[in-house]
Amino acid sequence: MAMFVHVTSAANAPRIRRSGIRAASYGQGGAHGVYCFPVLPSYTLTHQWLRELARFGSRGGLVAVHVRLDDAQHVLVGRYTDRMREAQAAVSAAEAVRRIAALEDPRGWEVFVPRAIRPREVHRIRTAPQVAGWRYLPDAHGVRPCTCLGCRVRSGYGARRLRERLPHPLDGPPPPTRVLLARVAAAGDPGDPVALREALHWFGMRRRGPLAQLGRLAAHPDPAVREELVWAVARWSTPGVTELLDGLADDPHPDVREAVEVMKEARASQ
Incomplete structure (x- = not known):
C-alpha cells in the first residue's frame, strides 16, 4: 500500500473522517480528483506544499490527511508545470512513489488521484506546521517577485503594496x-x-x-x-x-x- 499526504483546510476534517475526500480538484485533461504527495523520509519535502496552499487561505488552518492507496491505483505524476502542458505521466501509485523518491529535487512535484478518496483509505488526520515548504515556486526566496497579470495573486496578502512598489510596465497598477x-x-x-x-x-x-x-x-x-x-x-x-x-x-x-x-x-x- 502506498502512503500519500493531502493538505486541506482544517474545517474539512470532520467531513473527511465521515465521507473521505471529495474529487473536487481539476487535473490534467479536465479530470476530477484529489492532489496529494508521497510520504517521504524528509518531513519538509513531504509537506512542501503547506506554505503555498496557506497563501490562499483556510478556515482554522491546514491539516495533513494521510491516505493509503492500493499500489496498482492509477494516478498522474509530474511537476505542477507539467499539468499545463498535459505532460504528467499516467502510472501506478507505487510507481509514482518510486519516481518521486528517486528524484534529487522533488520540490514542485505532485500526484493526482483521478477519483475521490474513500473513508477507509484515510489513515489519519493531523495538524501540520504552516511554515514548512516553499511559496510561489521552489527557490523563489531571494528572487524579485513578478507583478504581471499572469503571476500575481489577486487579493493576496500585501499584493497591493507589492504592485505599487514594483509596478509592471504592462500590467499595472492601472492609472486613475x-x-x-x-x-x-x-x-x-x-x-x-x-x-x-x-x-x-x-x-x-x-x-x-x-x-x-x-x-x-x-x-x-x-x-x-x-x-x-x-x-x-x-x-x-x-x-x-x-x-x-x-x-x-x-x-x-x-x-x-x-x-x-x-x-x-x-x-x-x-
Whole structure:
C-alpha cells in the first residue's frame, strides 16, 4: 500500500473522517480528483506544499490527511508545470512513489488521484506546521517577485503594496480613471488607434468603469479598437455592458465577433 499526504483546510476534517475526500480538484485533461504527495523520509519535502496552499487561505488552518492507496491505483505524476502542458505521466501509485523518491529535487512535484478518496483509505488526520515548504515556486526566496497579470495573486496578502512598489510596465497598477479618460480625449475623434488601445488595456484591469464615455468607441473605424473595447469592458459590473456586447456581436469584423463570443461564454460561466 502506498502512503500519500493531502493538505486541506482544517474545517474539512470532520467531513473527511465521515465521507473521505471529495474529487473536487481539476487535473490534467479536465479530470476530477484529489492532489496529494508521497510520504517521504524528509518531513519538509513531504509537506512542501503547506506554505503555498496557506497563501490562499483556510478556515482554522491546514491539516495533513494521510491516505493509503492500493499500489496498482492509477494516478498522474509530474511537476505542477507539467499539468499545463498535459505532460504528467499516467502510472501506478507505487510507481509514482518510486519516481518521486528517486528524484534529487522533488520540490514542485505532485500526484493526482483521478477519483475521490474513500473513508477507509484515510489513515489519519493531523495538524501540520504552516511554515514548512516553499511559496510561489521552489527557490523563489531571494528572487524579485513578478507583478504581471499572469503571476500575481489577486487579493493576496500585501499584493497591493507589492504592485505599487514594483509596478509592471504592462500590467499595472492601472492609472486613475481620470487620467485614462484624459488620454482617450487627447486621442481625438475618432481617435488614434494606438493611444485608444493602450488606454483600453488599462481600463480592462478595473471591475467597473465609465461606460458612458467609452461607448462611442464601439463605432470606431478600426476593428482592433472595437475588439480591445470588448476585452476591456466585458468583465465590468457596470450597467449597460451586456447591451454593448449585444451590439458588437453583429460587428462586421470576425475578430470582434469572436471576442464577444468568448467573453459572453466567460461571463455565463461565472
